[in-house]
Amino acid sequence: GDSVTQMEGPVTLSEEAFLTINCTYTATGYPSLFWYVQYPGEGLQLLLKATKADDKGSNKGFEATYRKETTSFHLEKGSVQVSDSAVYFCALRGNQKVTFGTGTKLQVIP
Amino acid sequence: ETGVTQTPRHLVMGMTNKKSLKCEQHLGHNAMYWYKQSAKKPLELMFVYNFKEQTENNSVPSRFSPECPNSSHLFLHLHTLQPEDSALYLCASSQDYTPSTDTQYFGPGTRLTVL
Numbered sequence: 001g002d003s004v005t006q007m008e009g010p011v012t013l014s015e016e017a018f019l020t021i022n023c024t025y026t027a028t029g030y031p032s033l034f035w036y037v038q039y040p041g042e043g044l045q046l047l048l049k050a051t052k053a054d055d056k057g058s059n060k061g062f063e064a065t066y067r068k069e070t071t072s073f074h075l076e077k078g079s080v081q082v083s084d085s086a087v088y089f090c091a092l093r094g095n096q097k098v099t100f101g102t103g104t105k106l107q108v109i110p
Numbered sequence: 111e112t113g114v115t116q117t118p119r120h121l122v123m124g125m126t127n128k129k130s131l132k133c134e135q136h137l138g139h140n141a142m143y144w145y146k147q148s149a150k151k152p153l154e155l156m157f158v159y160n161f162k163e164q165t166e167n168n169s170v171p172s173r174f175s176p177e178c179p180n181s182s183h184l185f186l187h188l189h190t191l192q193p194e195d196s197a198l199y200l201c202a203s204s205q206d207y208t209p210s211t212d213t214q215y216f217g218p219g220t221r222l223t224v225l
Contacts, residue, residue: 004152034213036216041218042218042219043114043116043200043202043216043217043218043219044153044200044202044214044216045216046213046214046215049213089153097155097158097166098155098214099152100152100153101152102150102151102152103152
């Protein structure tokens with residue numbers, strides 16, 4: 001079946017550092033790919049998505065590119081802020097349902 | 111009120127209790143979902159309702175019983191739970207349940223502790 005693998009956290013960065021959170025997937029067909037963010041005490045919020053190969057999703061300075069050849073959808077941000085501290089989930093929507101990764105906790109320190 | 115709301119936000123119950131979780135969406139969506147979020151595990155999809163009809167039940171134990179009286183409301187009835195059922199229970203909704211309308215909107219969750 002479909003699966004999503006994310007890098008294990010927590011990831012701790014200083015403010016203004018560059019962020020990469022790796023995500024790879026296995027799926028049949030051509031899934032849509034997503035990044036969700038969960039701030040403390042809240043539910044998941046859609047951060048960005050891409051629906052076909054080579055598409056780049058972007059939002060709030062975050063971006064991720066749908067790479068079919070490497071089955072990856074890595075999340076990047078050029079300069080993180082303390083307010084970006086949260087748990088980030090990679091997910092895919094295949095033919096049947098949405099499959100989520102385990103989440104990667106990001107902590108940004110001033 | 112907008113978005114997806116869940117009540118209660120926190121619930122502590124004994125193994126012999128019966129309780130219910132409530133979810134309400136104000137987005138005009140037709141599909142609603144229950145997920146279980148446990149530490150260090152992927153989000154687990156429990157149930158899906160599309161146009162008030164249950165379309166998925168991912169081998170969830172019968173001590174969890176969903177109810178969807180209309181497209182805006184979703185309940186999860188709990189009885190005879192086990193300590194390992196302690197988790198964050200998330201409700202979500204989407205326009206409907208097809209690959210083309212795949213963005214889900216989540217509520218804040220109910221933190222459940224079973225003693």
